[in-house]
Each structure stands twice: as structure tokens, then as C-alpha cells.
Amino acid sequence: MTKQIAILGASGYTGAELVRLIATHPGMEIAALGANSKAGQSMARVFPHLRHLDLPDLVKIDEIDFAGIDLCFCALPHKTSQEVISALPKDLKIVDLSADFRLRDPADYEKWYGNPHSAVELQKEAVYGLTEFYRDEIKSARLVAGTGCNAATGQYILRPLIAAGVIGLEDIILDLKCGVSGAGRSLKENLLHAELSEGYHAYAVGGTHRHLGEFDQEFSKVAGRDVRIQFTPHLIPANRGILATGYVKGEAEAIHDVLAAQYGNEPFIELLPMGEVPSTRHVRGSNFCHVGVVADRIPGKTIVIAALDNLTKGSSGQALQNANLMLNIQETEGLMLAPVFP
Amino acid sequence: MTKQIAILGASGYTGAELVRLIATHPGMEIAALGANSKAGQSMARVFPHLRHLDLPDLVKIDEIDFAGIDLCFCALPHKTSQEVISALPKDLKIVDLSADFRLRDPADYEKWYGNPHSAVELQKEAVYGLTEFYRDEIKSARLVAGTGCNAATGQYILRPLIAAGVIGLEDIILDLKCGVSGAGRSLKENLLHAELSEGYHAYAVGGTHRHLGEFDQEFSKVAGRDVRIQFTPHLIPANRGILATGYVKGEAEAIHDVLAAQYGNEPFIELLPMGEVPSTRHVRGSNFCHVGVVADRIPGKTIVIAALDNLTKGSSGQALQNANLMLNIQETEGLMLAPVFP
Amino acid sequence: MTKQIAILGASGYTGAELVRLIATHPGMEIAALGANSKAGQSMARVFPHLRHLDLPDLVKIDEIDFAGIDLCFCALPHKTSQEVISALPKDLKIVDLSADFRLRDPADYEKWYGNPHSAVELQKEAVYGLTEFYRDEIKSARLVAGTGCNAATGQYILRPLIAAGVIGLEDIILDLKCGVSGAGRSLKENLLHAELSEGYHAYAVGGTHRHLGEFDQEFSKVAGRDVRIQFTPHLIPANRGILATGYVKGEAEAIHDVLAAQYGNEPFIELLPMGEVPSTRHVRGSNFCHVGVVADRIPGKTIVIAALDNLTKGSSGQALQNANLMLNIQETEGLMLAPVFP
Amino acid sequence: MTKQIAILGASGYTGAELVRLIATHPGMEIAALGANSKAGQSMARVFPHLRHLDLPDLVKIDEIDFAGIDLCFCALPHKTSQEVISALPKDLKIVDLSADFRLRDPADYEKWYGNPHSAVELQKEAVYGLTEFYRDEIKSARLVAGTGCNAATGQYILRPLIAAGVIGLEDIILDLKCGVSGAGRSLKENLLHAELSEGYHAYAVGGTHRHLGEFDQEFSKVAGRDVRIQFTPHLIPANRGILATGYVKGEAEAIHDVLAAQYGNEPFIELLPMGEVPSTRHVRGSNFCHVGVVADRIPGKTIVIAALDNLTKGSSGQALQNANLMLNIQETEGLMLAPVFP
CATH class of the missing domain: 3.40.50.720 (NAD(P)-binding Rossmann-like Domain)
Known part of the structure; x- marks a missing residue:
């Protein structure tokens, strides 16, 4: 019915x-x-x-x-x-x-x-x-x-890794790139097309973005201890999309394995093959989230990236x-x- | 099955x-x-x-x-x-x-x-x-x-009017604004982001665009005589969309009536109330075509506008x-x- | 000093x-x-x-x-x-x-x-x-x-032609494509990036745009009689630029000659060779105005196009x-x- | 002469x-x-x-x-x-x-x-x-x-800090956001407007971007020892601009002081007041570089950001x-x- x-x-x-x-x-x-x-x-x-x-x-x-x-x-x-x-x-x-x-x-x-x-x-x-x-x-x-839309994106890459204990908890950095529609339809000078188009910048720098409340709550919960990450969002001249670039200490293979186990049966989370990276253009207007893992040239460091559509x-x-x-x-x-x- | x-x-x-x-x-x-x-x-x-x-x-x-x-x-x-x-x-x-x-x-x-x-x-x-x-x-x-994607857009506004005889056939002008994806995925310097973004221009000016072959064929067919229109496409820095602005000689009310009769039962052609105009952003990614009619301040002249997504x-x-x-x-x-x- | x-x-x-x-x-x-x-x-x-x-x-x-x-x-x-x-x-x-x-x-x-x-x-x-x-x-x-920024652009292509008597005065059409900054820095929902980016539309359709007051005044003055043109501006997702596409009845050669004589010594008005068309991207941030003339396939009709930066x-x-x-x-x-x- | x-x-x-x-x-x-x-x-x-x-x-x-x-x-x-x-x-x-x-x-x-x-x-x-x-x-x-354009941007924020010894050398992260023109005018599918507009992604992830050669050479030189940073560039749908977000371990005040001393007399490097952040839109088309420093909520961590125009x-x-x-x-x-x- x-x-x-x-x-x-x-x-x-x-x-x-x-x-x-x-x-x-x-x-x-x-x-x-x-x-x-x-x-x-x-x-x-x-x-x-x-x-x-x-x-x-x-x-x-x-x-x-x-x-x-x-x-x-x-x-x-x-x-x-x-x-x-x-x-x-x-x-x-x-x-x-x-x-x-x-x-x-x-x-x-x-x-x-x-x-x-x-x-x-x-x-x-x-x-x-x-x-x-x-x-x-x-x-x-x-x-x-x-x-929160940023909170979801960040958790998709970090939450399983924290829960599984495959990354260090001290130096987690989440650098986000957010589309404009995340700011809603409110009338603010800094949301005008003439202000935003062809330019980009960081905002809420230094740990003041409200979605940190969710990160603190959820990451601490799964870690069983207080976890505080660094989180810097950037406003990008595109209407839809969040790209989260996570910098973590841990082995890329172990990280990819944890994410594969976590998301293997999920209908909307697509883990890319090791070394491939997602783009916001490939999830636009959809409920899918693409996740990629790349080992850094420095041993023991890994970059984990997620892309999703903030409105979907x-x-x-x-x-x-x-x-x-x-x-x-x-x-x-x-x-x-x-x-x-x- | x-x-x-x-x-x-x-x-x-x-x-x-x-x-x-x-x-x-x-x-x-x-x-x-x-x-x-x-x-x-x-x-x-x-x-x-x-x-x-x-x-x-x-x-x-x-x-x-x-x-x-x-x-x-x-x-x-x-x-x-x-x-x-x-x-x-x-x-x-x-x-x-x-x-x-x-x-x-x-x-x-x-x-x-x-x-x-x-x-x-x-x-x-x-x-x-x-x-x-x-x-x-x-x-x-x-x-x-x-x-052709431009040919469809132009016909949605002009074809019923020519067939119904409510507009003059001598001075029809079709000024189109086309998104970039209409040019396809081919490698051409003038399709690069750095060339196109933040700028726009007319192309195939003067009656050389190939979709004119379709206009000539179809408009002449429904008119029962040779019809030749002016058609100028412009390339706009947006990925999807065609906006066709048609300048015709005829009464706006009669034109709106003809379009209402033509499209009243069509599932995808939406005729807007008299005086309202469509936007490509409102058809993006869909199979809908929005059509608007506005009387000009000069008696006997009318502007007819259609918007659709060129790829859909x-x-x-x-x-x-x-x-x-x-x-x-x-x-x-x-x-x-x-x-x-x- | x-x-x-x-x-x-x-x-x-x-x-x-x-x-x-x-x-x-x-x-x-x-x-x-x-x-x-x-x-x-x-x-x-x-x-x-x-x-x-x-x-x-x-x-x-x-x-x-x-x-x-x-x-x-x-x-x-x-x-x-x-x-x-x-x-x-x-x-x-x-x-x-x-x-x-x-x-x-x-x-x-x-x-x-x-x-x-x-x-x-x-x-x-x-x-x-x-x-x-x-x-x-x-x-x-x-x-x-x-x-007015639109008024300047339109006059650069039409004014010398009206003054010289090389085009008909009855059926002049000016189809403008305007960048966003022309609307200024005021807080309006329809100027938000999320509303404008990737879409475009006509506005003030049918002869209601205020810059028509200037066209009426100036064109009538140089013609020595009342002149009323059709003028339709469109809002384009780019920050700067006006592209004016003028549809006139007259011979392209004569039109090009009049413009060449008018602008030959002007430091900022660049008349392109016959058949070439301007683009807003080529005048962005500058005080130059590029003008092009193309003969239509229909004898006696010509398209005249100007591009300039609305803010400059x-x-x-x-x-x-x-x-x-x-x-x-x-x-x-x-x-x-x-x-x-x- | x-x-x-x-x-x-x-x-x-x-x-x-x-x-x-x-x-x-x-x-x-x-x-x-x-x-x-x-x-x-x-x-x-x-x-x-x-x-x-x-x-x-x-x-x-x-x-x-x-x-x-x-x-x-x-x-x-x-x-x-x-x-x-x-x-x-x-x-x-x-x-x-x-x-x-x-x-x-x-x-x-x-x-x-x-x-x-x-x-x-x-x-x-x-x-x-x-x-x-x-x-x-x-x-x-x-x-x-x-x-390299990225190499310049990164050095403007990190080089004086490494030379002055006010930041740790082990965990430096540089997350860059680059405009499209940095890739030049070459014909590549991934540089087409329809591919790039409205989307963004990381590339050369994990330490494979060639400008790392410059970072390695110059940072090691000023440190007097081998320094290896993490560096992830992202391609942003804008024609010009590089925004470099640097994550360092060090006190924000000391960092701001070092940069103030370094750039106080430089004609093109503008250090913003503590806590303010730069935007690419504010340097577009110019030879200026804007630099900002913000303390993170986590003691001992600081974000340093630079914006410049990659072509200028x-x-x-x-x-x-x-x-x-x-x-x-x-x-x-x-x-x-x-x-x-x-």
C-alpha cells in the first residue's frame, strides 16, 4: 500500500x-x-x-x-x-x-x-x-x-578504520571539498554566483565546523576513547558534491581490506580497486558513494578518499x-x- | 518480457x-x-x-x-x-x-x-x-x-505555428544557446575547459549549421512551400541544455492557443502560462521540454522560447x-x- | 599633476x-x-x-x-x-x-x-x-x-548602421547574453551560485528591460524618426561578459564598411575581418569591444555581433x-x- | 632603453x-x-x-x-x-x-x-x-x-617554516587545489569542459606528482637533512588558481611571526592577519600571493594556506x-x- x-x-x-x-x-x-x-x-x-x-x-x-x-x-x-x-x-x-x-x-x-x-x-x-x-x-x-553531509562523507572513510584499529588515532586529517548547494538556499553575499564562480577557499578552518561534533561523538564511540581529528572544509565552485581526502597512518592494504569487508554488501558504497580515486562528477545526482585508497610514497601513510553528492x-x-x-x-x-x- | x-x-x-x-x-x-x-x-x-x-x-x-x-x-x-x-x-x-x-x-x-x-x-x-x-x-x-538536438528544440516551438499558419514565414529567427556536451567527447582545443569556461560565443553563424537541413525539410513540409529560417547557435559554458529563443510575427494569444492544443496531452512538453519563460536548469537531466510564450511590446511580434536537455x-x-x-x-x-x- | x-x-x-x-x-x-x-x-x-x-x-x-x-x-x-x-x-x-x-x-x-x-x-x-x-x-x-552596459553593447553594433541608413528600421532584433556580474552584488535568490550555475534563461522578455529606454532615445535620435527594436537579454552562467547578437536587414558588405569607417581609429573597438565572430572570453577584464559581421544565407539579411566586458x-x-x-x-x-x- | x-x-x-x-x-x-x-x-x-x-x-x-x-x-x-x-x-x-x-x-x-x-x-x-x-x-x-606552479605555492608556506625550525619535519601534509589552466592547452579527454565542469577529484595521489622533486630538493636543502612531505593535488573546475592547504605541527603564533619576518618587505606576498584565510578569487590574474595562518583546535597543530594564480x-x-x-x-x-x- x-x-x-x-x-x-x-x-x-x-x-x-x-x-x-x-x-x-x-x-x-x-x-x-x-x-x-x-x-x-x-x-x-x-x-x-x-x-x-x-x-x-x-x-x-x-x-x-x-x-x-x-x-x-x-x-x-x-x-x-x-x-x-x-x-x-x-x-x-x-x-x-x-x-x-x-x-x-x-x-x-x-x-x-x-x-x-x-x-x-x-x-x-x-x-x-x-x-x-x-x-x-x-x-x-x-x-x-x-x-551532516560532511559528517557522513568523513565517516564513510574513517569510521571502519578507527573501529578496526588499523590506523593511528593521533594525526588523522580530513580535508574536504564541498559543493555550493551544501550551504542551502539562503541569501548570503558569499553564495552569489559572481562571488563563488572561478574561485575557492577554505572555511571554518582550525576545528570550528559544526560537523566536528558528529565526528567527535562517533569516532570516540567506536574507538572506545576520545578521538579528535583535524577537519578543514573548502568551498568549491560546483553545485553538488563532497570530496573527502583523508590522511591516515596505517597500511594501505589493511585499510583496503577493512573497507572491502565493511562495504562488500552495501548497495550504495562502491570501493574502488586499490590505487584508484573517486570524483564527485561520477556520483552527481545519485545515492552512491565512491571510496578509494592509495598508499603514500612514505611507508605507513595512506590516503583514503570518498566522493558523494551532498544533496543525495x-x-x-x-x-x-x-x-x-x-x-x-x-x-x-x-x-x-x-x-x-x- | x-x-x-x-x-x-x-x-x-x-x-x-x-x-x-x-x-x-x-x-x-x-x-x-x-x-x-x-x-x-x-x-x-x-x-x-x-x-x-x-x-x-x-x-x-x-x-x-x-x-x-x-x-x-x-x-x-x-x-x-x-x-x-x-x-x-x-x-x-x-x-x-x-x-x-x-x-x-x-x-x-x-x-x-x-x-x-x-x-x-x-x-x-x-x-x-x-x-x-x-x-x-x-x-x-x-x-x-x-x-538533431537543436532541430528538435526549434521544431517544438516553430513547427505547430507554421502548420497552423499563425505566424509569418518570412522573418523567423531562431537564436539558440547550447550547452557544451552537444559537441560530444571529441578532442578539440575549443572544447577544453580552460577555453570555454566563463566565455561564450556564436558559431556556424549565417546559416551554415547542419541542423538547418532538418528545419528546411520539416518546416517546408508542414507549410506546403519552401520555408527558410535564420538560425544562430551559441556555445554556453554549461554542460547540458539548449535554450531556443524564437522571434516570430504573430499574435501571442493565438500562438499560445496553438501550442496548448498541440501539447495539451503530451507527457513531456510543458507549456508554461502566458508570459512565463523556461530555463535550462529546470529540465536538466530529464526528458521534459518547457515552452514559454511572451508578447513583444511591438504589436504583432512574439517571442517563443523552449528549453530542454540536449542529451536527454x-x-x-x-x-x-x-x-x-x-x-x-x-x-x-x-x-x-x-x-x-x- | x-x-x-x-x-x-x-x-x-x-x-x-x-x-x-x-x-x-x-x-x-x-x-x-x-x-x-x-x-x-x-x-x-x-x-x-x-x-x-x-x-x-x-x-x-x-x-x-x-x-x-x-x-x-x-x-x-x-x-x-x-x-x-x-x-x-x-x-x-x-x-x-x-x-x-x-x-x-x-x-x-x-x-x-x-x-x-x-x-x-x-x-x-x-x-x-x-x-x-x-x-x-x-x-x-x-x-x-x-x-547601460547592455545599451552600450547594442549601440556599438546598431547605432552606426541606423545612422548610415544601411539597415531596415522595422525588424531589428537584439538578442543579448549577459554575465552575472551585471546584476550587481545584491542579495537575490536568483543570483545564488546554486541557482545560476549550469543553467541559463531569458529575462525581461517582450520589451520590458530598462535599457530599451536608451535604445529608443538614441536610435530615434540618429534615425531622425521613432525607432523601436526588439531586445531580449539572457542570463548566462559566467561572471563577466555581454554578447550581443543583432539581426538586421541589410547587406553585410555595406554594414562592414560602415563599421570600418566608424571604428577605424577607435582605440577600443576592434572590428573583426568579415565573417569572423567575437567571444566574450577574448575581452574579459579589458576595455575592448570586439565586433563581427556575417552575411546570412538568406540574401539581404546580416548578423552583427559585439562582445565586451560589462564591468569594464x-x-x-x-x-x-x-x-x-x-x-x-x-x-x-x-x-x-x-x-x-x- | x-x-x-x-x-x-x-x-x-x-x-x-x-x-x-x-x-x-x-x-x-x-x-x-x-x-x-x-x-x-x-x-x-x-x-x-x-x-x-x-x-x-x-x-x-x-x-x-x-x-x-x-x-x-x-x-x-x-x-x-x-x-x-x-x-x-x-x-x-x-x-x-x-x-x-x-x-x-x-x-x-x-x-x-x-x-x-x-x-x-x-x-x-x-x-x-x-x-x-x-x-x-x-x-x-x-x-x-x-x-613548478604547485612547487612555488607550497614553498611559500612551508619553506620559511622549515628553515626557521618552527614546525616538525615528519608529518607535513600539503593538500593542493589547482585550476584547470595548469594542465595547459593540450588535447586530453579529461580536460574537456564537459568532463571537468561541476566535478573535482584528486590526481597523482600518493606522492607521484613531479613537483615533489622540487619540494624534496628545496626543503632538504633548507633543513640540512632529508625532508619528505605528503602532497596531494586536486583538479578544481576553475580556470586559474592554486590553493595550498598545509597541515603542520607547530605553534600558530610562531609560524605567523616567521612568515611576517620573511615576507614583510616582499611586494607580492601578502600575509593575512592571524586567523584569516585566502581565496584564489582574490589573486586571479595577478602576481600576488595571499598567505593565511590558523591555529587548529588541537594544540600544537596549525593550518597554513596560500593562494596564487598559477599562470601569473x-x-x-x-x-x-x-x-x-x-x-x-x-x-x-x-x-x-x-x-x-x-
Whole structure:
């Protein structure tokens, strides 16, 4: 039976990406689209690329009747998200794409996001949405917290290595290159085309990016001790894509073996043959993540690289993958779209 | 029953786009991939974005056993295409994406392409593949000639207007803006990123672009007299997309009415409300074509604009749409993917 | 003796471009930079690419002492500009880059810009800043009104042809392709990189673009009768550049001859050999304008194309060229920088 | 007296960039342009952006009369360069932009470039062209070897720190992001716009990039012991720019102090205030290099970042700076052009 879906925050890029993916999903139907600032408009006006679809108009969130809704995606800004979700029916299945339920410790949340958490009970209930590592918990969860897009990319390469103990924990460096859409559709001077095109730079340098909260939490958990990595994101003049270059101390063969064992049966994580490296252009618009391993010329040092699409595998595709699990639909349903190249 | 598909010329962009679309088509299976220059390589090596698919390796075309093949897409260069197709089984259904069978008159072919046609009998048999206008012929055709990508775009806006007699035939101007992938994957200095990015220019100015052969043929046919338009393509620094700006003499209301009647039931042609204009970004990666009509401030003059993705609706998507018809599959199967934005 | 220069509106793109050009101008020195919204900041903070220069900080406009200023560039929004300039010393030489003094008839101004003109006396005094056609008036002007960037480009190809009577006046079409920086540094959703990159579209279709006011005024003036052209701008994903494709009725040879005579001695207008076409990439960052002429296959029709950089020859370079004339400096001083390619 | 200049390899991007810079250099005149593959063509045909200049046509290199030439820039491919320079007059001043004379040890050259060196005597004579560190030697040199563009960028941040002993030598990581023009104008599938635009990837991963030969040589020299760093370049969809992100062990304050002392009087190296980071967009088209230092949240770790334009400060601008020194012209002459933004 077709599941009825609501999307809150449908006027942003992750909301539109959810609609794009669900449009060809045989087991889901979009029943409500919430977007307070653009309420009253048709989706065709807000996102003309979706005009061929028969979609409900955007409405204010409190106008939505959640009675017949099977699952609700929440693609709202952090802080707003926890307030909105607190007011939703307590038995509604929810996949949240904001940062509000990613960190388990309220103190960590306040440290990284600057405001105290107002829905601590929900935070306890939430399951961290990194599908490949929390699959069983997600299947039975009511509230799943989508990961940060950078946090997902970094974990795909580092998490299994830390868990397996094949790399040193002291000098891990993650140098990320992120596409522009990760910053969302907000009006900021530094996101204008004329500012960004043909140039690139690092930001949040020195360990201030909020996704570090997730790295600290998850890497420390699997290591059984505190782990702190260095993480530098860079903004690249491309609309989609995250490329994570990880510098680790460990043997390339052992690292490749661990990743092969981890991802051998995963439908969306493609480990490349030893020595090959991924490119963001080869995952664009898809739910796939490509991972490569190369030994450095200096013995004992290895470079591990992952590429994914921040809007798909990094957020909305991951959210749909988790929703499939929560609704007992085949995990890959609606997500096997091939990347768009060129 | 799943249809067995062969693709010749699979190492080019239109070949890759066919694979991308067929990958999620429930009624087709790729049985053979031909590409002489890269024969012996895996598709994952030639197009890493397709590495998640279980595809046959590339082989030389004469190594393919066509016995079990239901339909063959031929995405080869013109001239090569007519030679290869001449050697294929005479009962094999074929969708050709080259220019070889678009023009009915061999003299026209030689005039525009510079070489005499070597398969005149096939040329007679071929049906012109502009689906919305040749649907019935395509259903029963053995050999369908895919249109030029610019030729399709221009016809979507001008053809119904010429046929309906609502525009003057003397001063039609078509100013096109084309993405880079339309030029294919060939090694030319003027296709390098460093040459193209951040700049744009007109080419084939003055009426020398080969797709004019199609405009002349088709517009004259529907007008019942010789029609010659002006056509200037421009190369734009974007990978996908064609935007056609048509300047015509006629009343905007009458023009919009004709287009509404023509496309009201078409699954892929979206006529925008009067006064709205399309953008290539809203059709990227999809089989949709958006059409807009705006009255000029000068009475009696109207601007008609179409946007489509040259690799999808302009070539490989059109080819698949035609193949569906030829194989008695639902016309939209595998083609309802929403555009990728941003 | 070095001339003292003030720039009002220095935090926008045309302001920054003025600073870039004046930085290597041997006869000018920047004495004051006004920008109300960013007053108090250093230019290095607002435009880090200018950090190597020894520049005054940004100040509020009413804090500037104009006593020692020889010439003031005014790069403010329209409407603001006429208010600010009204309050400046009456003997100060001014080059205004806004739209406020381009149209001679206050009724025309109100029609195109929506507000009544509040400085009609200044409007009468202003000289239209299309250097190649108003050179003598500019030399002795106190207030010069910089042209619209699109208006300059279109006039470079059409104005001499209309004046010489070598083209028909009824069916002139100007199809423009504009880079993103022409829209300035304002915060609009449709100027975000994620919205613009990899897509393009027409805007202000049907004769609503404000630069038509300039075309109407100037073309009617040189024709000695009312002339109304069709003009459709398109937004292209590139930061700089305007490409104007003009469709006219007239003989290509005669047209080329008129342009050769007009521009033979001009330092910045380069007429290409018959049949060659310009590209925006070949004028980027420079004050040059390249012009090409091609005969259409239809007898009596010709395509004329111009390319220039909207921020340089289209606005700030033009402004500096005019300032040189007003200050009795060699016209080309500071403007012979070669284009930046690639 | 104006110096007479020859440029060999003028049909490539670094050759064109030399012409662009010299075009406004008051003390130099281009007397000969050599380019074997395009000999006989005008520069305006090969590089239309230079059409406003009065330049000699391209000729075969052996047709150039070097009698009146004061200095010759050699912008040829490596291996070709050593052959050509061997045949030039022995007293001709030469700035070579190839890799042929960067490495002092012929065995190092053969190891990194794959062929034995055929001009070992010239190699001994050559001075390494990193201006800020070899200024005195360059002033009196006859043959200066331009550095690799990546090698220059990396040295600007790491070299003074290694020399001063303020960073550890064991775990230095250099993660570079390079624009497309660094790969030159050669016809390779992976340099096509449709391949590169909107995607990015690492290449030469694991320590195989040839510029490591320069890092090894120079860093070991200043350290007084063998130093081997990790170096991973990434190809970014932008035409110009190198951004080098260096990860070092050392105190940020000490590092900033060393760089301030090193570059305080340098005309082209701009050290940003502590905590600020550079962007390639702010040096585009200029000879400036911006350097930033940020302390990591992990004590004792620091990120040092440099941005420059690979075609200007990374190659042709550096070459002209060195030529000025060799010809006893002011070092900054012709090089103070402000960056082009946006």
C-alpha cells in the first residue's frame, strides 16, 4: 500500500531533492508539503523543475493534517526543527534532516550550535541516521536524525578504520571539498554566483565546523576513547558534491581490506580497486558513494578518499534510504538512479 | 518480457546517457555495448559513474551477436552510422542517433554533410524521430532517425505555428544557446575547459549549421512551400541544455492557443502560462521540454522560447521514447525522472 | 599633476572595478571611497583582492570633503544617485554610473524607472557617456551619465548602421547574453551560485528591460524618426561578459564598411575581418569591444555581433575613459590592460 | 632603453600570459614569438584576446634571429626545452618556464621525468627561480629555471617554516587545489569542459606528482637533512588558481611571526592577519600571493594556506619578475596589475 508522506521545509534544496527522489518511488505518495515562508505557493512556482508533477501546494506547517501521514521528512533549519517536531504527533515516524538530533549529549549540542536544546527527550529517542552503521536501530526507530553531509562523507572513510584499529588515532586529517548547494538556499553575499564562480577557499578552518561534533561523538564511540581529528572544509565552485581526502597512518592494504569487508554488501558504497580515486562528477545526482585508497610514497601513510553528492547520499537520499527501512520498504527503492554525467 | 538492447557507440555521451536511462527501465536489459575505439574495456573504466551497474564490457561492433537483440541504439558518428547499419540484420529494430537518416533527400544529405549517402535504401525506410509529430509512423518503423538536438528544440516551438499558419514565414529567427556536451567527447582545443569556461560565443553563424537541413525539410513540409529560417547557435559554458529563443510575427494569444492544443496531452512538453519563460536548469537531466510564450511590446511580434536537455530530450531520451513505441512498451517508461536541480 | 578621485558606491562591483583600473593609472589617485552600508570598513575587508593597495577606508558619503577632489565617480543605485549628486558641489566633475541621467526626457525616466525624477536640472546638464559618439561633449561636460552596459553593447553594433541608413528600421532584433556580474552584488535568490550555475534563461522578455529606454532615445535620435527594436537579454552562467547578437536587414558588405569607417581609429573597438565572430572570453577584464559581421544565407539579411566586458567597457572602463577626457588626460590612460584569458 | 624580448612556446597559456603582462611593461618590447606547431599564424588568430596588440607573427624557433634579443622566455614542454636552449646563443639571458632546469641533480631529473638529461652543463648553471629566496643569484644569472606552479605555492608556506625550525619535519601534509589552466592547452579527454565542469577529484595521489622533486630538493636543502612531505593535488573546475592547504605541527603564533619576518618587505606576498584565510578569487590574474595562518583546535597543530594564480605568480608573472631582476629593471615593473574580481 502506498505510504503517505509529508515534507516540512519543502522550499529548500533538500526538500526539493526529496520530492525529486520520491517522484519515481513506487511505494510513496507526497500528501503534504510544508514551508512557512512560501506557504500558498505552488511547488511549480518555487521549483519549476518539478512542474510536471501533481503535487499539493505549499502550506503552513500547522495547517497540515498528520492523521493520514505515514512518515514525515523534516527539512527545516536547526533549532526550528526541534520546536516543530516537539509539536508533531508522538507516534508519527519522522526523518529529520536538521542538526537537532545528531548529537546525543545536550551539552555537546549547545557547544556546537550555541543554543540550549529544547527537546531533550526527543534527542534521547533519536537514532543517528548513518544507515550503513545504524541499520537495525533505524528499522525500529520512530525518529531518525539525518547526519551532516560532511559528517557522513568523513565517516564513510574513517569510521571502519578507527573501529578496526588499523590506523593511528593521533594525526588523522580530513580535508574536504564541498559543493555550493551544501550551504542551502539562503541569501548570503558569499553564495552569489559572481562571488563563488572561478574561485575557492577554505572555511571554518582550525576545528570550528559544526560537523566536528558528529565526528567527535562517533569516532570516540567506536574507538572506545576520545578521538579528535583535524577537519578543514573548502568551498568549491560546483553545485553538488563532497570530496573527502583523508590522511591516515596505517597500511594501505589493511585499510583496503577493512573497507572491502565493511562495504562488500552495501548497495550504495562502491570501493574502488586499490590505487584508484573517486570524483564527485561520477556520483552527481545519485545515492552512491565512491571510496578509494592509495598508499603514500612514505611507508605507513595512506590516503583514503570518498566522493558523494551532498544533496543525495549526503542528505535527502540518505533520508529516503532510512525512511524505506522505517516503513519496511526495500532499502534501495527509489534510490537506484544512476549518476548524471556529464 | 524484458527486451534485449544493444548500444553501438557506447563510449560517447549519448551512449552513456542511454545506459543511465535504461538502468532503471523495468522492461529493458542491456545485452551488448559496442565501441570500437575502446573495445575490451569495462564500462566502469570508460564511464565511472556507471560502475554500480552490471554491464557487459565494450566490444567491437562486429563481435556482437544480434540474434537475441530486440532493438539496437546506434550512437555513432554520421557516415560511420550508415555503414554500420547497412551491415546489421535487416529485421533488427534500430534507433539511430546520428545525422545519417534525418534528411529524406540524398542530395540534401550530401549538401549538408559533404559526402554522398551510401545507404539510400535505408534512408527511404527511415522515419524521422520527432516523437510528438511522427508517433504513429514510429510505432511501426524498423529504423527511426533521431533528430538533431537543436532541430528538435526549434521544431517544438516553430513547427505547430507554421502548420497552423499563425505566424509569418518570412522573418523567423531562431537564436539558440547550447550547452557544451552537444559537441560530444571529441578532442578539440575549443572544447577544453580552460577555453570555454566563463566565455561564450556564436558559431556556424549565417546559416551554415547542419541542423538547418532538418528545419528546411520539416518546416517546408508542414507549410506546403519552401520555408527558410535564420538560425544562430551559441556555445554556453554549461554542460547540458539548449535554450531556443524564437522571434516570430504573430499574435501571442493565438500562438499560445496553438501550442496548448498541440501539447495539451503530451507527457513531456510543458507549456508554461502566458508570459512565463523556461530555463535550462529546470529540465536538466530529464526528458521534459518547457515552452514559454511572451508578447513583444511591438504589436504583432512574439517571442517563443523552449528549453530542454540536449542529451536527454534532445537525443538519448528521445531515442528511448521512440524505442518504447517501437517495442510496444508504454511511451513514458524509464523517462519520468525529474530534472536535477540545483 | 595627479588628479584626486572620489568613488561613491565603492562596495559594489563597478566601484571595485574602478579601483582596479585606477590602481595602475599614473595620473589619478584615490582620495575618498564612499559606501554608506559598509562605512567604517577597510577596502581590504570588503574586497580582499585589493588588499595590496594603499586605499582610504570606506566612509559615509556625507563625511567626504570634496574640496580637493578633481572628479567623482558615482556608482550608486539609480534614484539614490540623483539625490546624492544633487547635494554635491555644483562645480565638481562627476561621472555617474547609475541610470539616473541617461534619459533626457523626465517622462521617459519615470516610464522606465517608475519614479519621478527629482533632479531635472541636472538631467538637462548631463552628457550621455557613450564615448565614441559623444567624445566632444564629454570633454567639456561637468556631469557625464554612463550608459547601460547592455545599451552600450547594442549601440556599438546598431547605432552606426541606423545612422548610415544601411539597415531596415522595422525588424531589428537584439538578442543579448549577459554575465552575472551585471546584476550587481545584491542579495537575490536568483543570483545564488546554486541557482545560476549550469543553467541559463531569458529575462525581461517582450520589451520590458530598462535599457530599451536608451535604445529608443538614441536610435530615434540618429534615425531622425521613432525607432523601436526588439531586445531580449539572457542570463548566462559566467561572471563577466555581454554578447550581443543583432539581426538586421541589410547587406553585410555595406554594414562592414560602415563599421570600418566608424571604428577605424577607435582605440577600443576592434572590428573583426568579415565573417569572423567575437567571444566574450577574448575581452574579459579589458576595455575592448570586439565586433563581427556575417552575411546570412538568406540574401539581404546580416548578423552583427559585439562582445565586451560589462564591468569594464560596459561601465567602469567607459567611466574612466570619459573621466580621462573630462580631466584632459590621454583617453586611453589606465585602460590598455590586455584581456585575461584563460 | 627598451629591452628586446623573445618568447618561445608562445601558443601555450604561459606564453600568452607573458604577452599579456609585457603588453603594458614600459621597459620591454616583444621582438619575436616562436611556436613551431603554429608557425606562420598571427598571434591574433591563436589568441584573439591579444588582437589589439601590434605583435610579430609566430615563427619557427630556428627562424628567430637572436642577435638583438636581450632576454628570451622559453615556455616549451620539458625535454624540448633543454634541446632548444642548448642550441641558443651561450650569452643569451634565458628564463625557462619548463621543468628542465629546476632539479640540480641529473639523477633526480631522470627519476621524476623519465628521461636522462641532455644538457647537464646548463643544468649546473641554472638558478632556481623562486624569486623571494634566490633574488641575488637571479640578478646575476644567465639562465633561470622557473619553478613548478604547485612547487612555488607550497614553498611559500612551508619553506620559511622549515628553515626557521618552527614546525616538525615528519608529518607535513600539503593538500593542493589547482585550476584547470595548469594542465595547459593540450588535447586530453579529461580536460574537456564537459568532463571537468561541476566535478573535482584528486590526481597523482600518493606522492607521484613531479613537483615533489622540487619540494624534496628545496626543503632538504633548507633543513640540512632529508625532508619528505605528503602532497596531494586536486583538479578544481576553475580556470586559474592554486590553493595550498598545509597541515603542520607547530605553534600558530610562531609560524605567523616567521612568515611576517620573511615576507614583510616582499611586494607580492601578502600575509593575512592571524586567523584569516585566502581565496584564489582574490589573486586571479595577478602576481600576488595571499598567505593565511590558523591555529587548529588541537594544540600544537596549525593550518597554513596560500593562494596564487598559477599562470601569473605561479609561472609567467614569476618569470617576468625574474627577468626584471636579470635586466636590472625594477622588480615590480609590469606586475602591479590588481587581481580581476569578480
